[in-house]
Amino acid sequence: MVAHINTVAFAGIEAKPVDVQVQVSNGMAGFTIVGLPDKAVGESRERVRSALAAVGLALPPKRITVNLSPADLPKEGSHYDLPIALGLMAAMEVLDREDMAGLLALGELSLDGKISAVPGVLPAAIAASGLDLALVCPAAQGGEAAWAGDLDILAAPDLLSLVNHLKGSQILSRPEAALADMDGSLPDLRDIKGQELAKRALEIAAAGGHNLLMMGPPGSGKSMLAARLPSILPPLSAREALEVSMVASVAGMLDGGAISRRRPFRSPHHSASMPALVGGGARAKPGEVSLAHMGVLFLDELPEFPRATLESLRQPIETGKAVVSRAMAHVTYPARFQLVAAMNPCRCGHLDDAALACARAPRCAADYQAKISGPLFDRIDLHIDVPAVSALDLTLPSPAEGSADVAKRVAAARTLQRDRFQAMGEPDLLTNAQADGDILGRIARPDEAGRALLEKAIGQMRLSARGYHRILRVARTLADMDGAADIRRAHIAEALSFRRIAPAFNAA
Structure with a gap:
């Protein structure tokens, strides 16, 4: 007899159903996992063995085979621990096989039987709701899963409490949808003295979702302006928050399983690689453009980014999607972000000040600014010069109008x-x-x-x-x-x- 339980494999933010089939049969003792598992899935044998021992169960001296179907879909991550353990207990007749077939489970097992958090619980919960299955997930992420809607959720802290619930000797309460605290203050526009034209451009960019490029000498306030853009943006709607949180969930970045209504603000360093910016790597993970979905991607010192990395932004800016193509994966992540960039007019930054400019001006400015290609430059809606702030502006009192008024x-x-x-x-x-x-x-x-x-x-x-x-x-x-x-x-x-x-x- 073969025991079945459901889990998922992730392709972008899409959760694809996976049938975990477990068979315990006569033959030479062994524990084999097949179905294109990666190293983390292969190592689950030892985690499952130790977790079962922690709840008083020993693996039988028989041949154990676990098949992750469909077999041609790559399986990555440690979230297969929990479905393999539950399927194995069903095959050992510790749990009811029919009950296991109605569950979709994911979670990493500790050696002492605790169920640890894993990426992707929110997309998995949405997939479980669509398949009319109950979800089993780590207790720390129950609040995240509850946003998927009306479905049965078993958020268990450890394997023992989960088994007791399934056998009817303990009750796990249904988790409540968790919303992140937004009381933390954001930098306020009232902190910026002068730069009225730049503030006007920032308000226009926020009002229409436009891309913005600021050019000016060092210390003129470009980074300060960009950091205050989130304070004038409206909070995410419920639909937007769910979409943003699905990306964060797959990336393993939902803090405590709580969803936030605050728009993302990502500010990668100019040494960031192309996979870090647009997504990729061995597991085709989301990049900064996707982590900034529905929010702001701020690129400071724009010409210092590698040319190829900047050119890779052209497609996401136009389509709102980041397509990552690899030999073993072809995934699409949402990437409808608002680009805000800042740069100096030249390498020394003092092009307009004859006393501070280098001896190569103005040719150095042409060479430096030419690092930004025409096609990328053409995709930016608003271009503004941010001049140096005068000493008189710095002595003035703070502006009467702050971020709340502009918002x-x-x-x-x-x-x-x-x-x-x-x-x-x-x-x-x-x-x-x-x-x-x-x-x-x-x-x-x-x-x-x-x-x-x-x-x-x-x-x-x-x-x-x-x-x-x-x-x-x-x-x-x-x-x-x-x-x-x-x-x-x-x-x-x-x-x-x-x-x-x-x-x-x-x-x-």
Whole structure:
């Protein structure tokens, strides 16, 4: 007789069902796991053996075979420990085989029988709900699994309490959905003195979900501005929070199994490799672009990133997805992030100060800025210069307007956009930055004066088709911030003021 229990294998954030088949038969004693297991799965033999011994069970001196079906799907991770142990106990007739067939289990076993946390509980819970199965998971992640909806969840701290529950001698209570505390304060815009144009650009970027590039000398406040963007962004909706948390769950980054409504803010160092940024590695894990899904990806010292690493951002920026292709894996992660980048105008950073600039100016600036390719530069909606803050600005009192005031205007603009897209039958679109094609043509039609100005700018600024559309998106956001139904000439003019010719093309 073969005992069956269910678990999952992960392909991106998708949880694919796996049938764990356990057979105990006569023959030479041994414990074999087949079905393309990786090293962590193969080592589960010893963890399972010790965990069963901790609850008073010894493996029979027989041939034990565990098959992870489908056999051609790679199995990775330590979360197969728990389903293998439960399937083995069912094969040994310690637990009921029919009961095990109705469970989907995942969890890592300690040598003393405790069930440790594993990545991917939330996607696994959603998969269990779709398959009408009960979920068995570590107790520490019960609050995470509860977000999957109305399904039976057994969140057990150890193998003994789980076995007692399944045999009816103990009751495990159903976990409650856990929400992370958002009381922690964020950096406030009130901390920044001066830089009014940069603050305006930051508000526009937040209101429409636009990409932003800040260029200025060292110490002008670029990183401070970027760090304060999360404080003016609206919290994640329930649907967005679930989507973001699925990526975090697969990456093993959900703190205490609690879901947060705060938008992600990722700031990788410029030494980050391409797999670290867009995803990959031996197990095709999500990269920074996916961990920043529905949030902000901040790249400081942009030209210092390797050229190939920066070019790998072009597809995720356009499609909102990061596709990782490997010989043994081909997975897709969501990556609809808001790119915010900062850079110096040249390597020394003091291009506009003759007293501090190097002897190679301005040629050094052309060489340094040319590290950002034209296609990548063209995908950034807003470009601003952030000049050095004067001594007079630093002596002024803090601004009266803080992040809370700006956040209200941003929330109002985003609500207007969301309602507009809902009325158009496009509920998946949330911000103007996501509008494209026919939808953009319907929502971003400038008046006659604005159209004339835009047509003139196309020739003078040598705008590409992509640049033209990004101007319209920013202009639509500016109109929304003004509460205007139509895009006027002033909106087009301001949108054009945040657009510049790619530095790479200025080098000549």
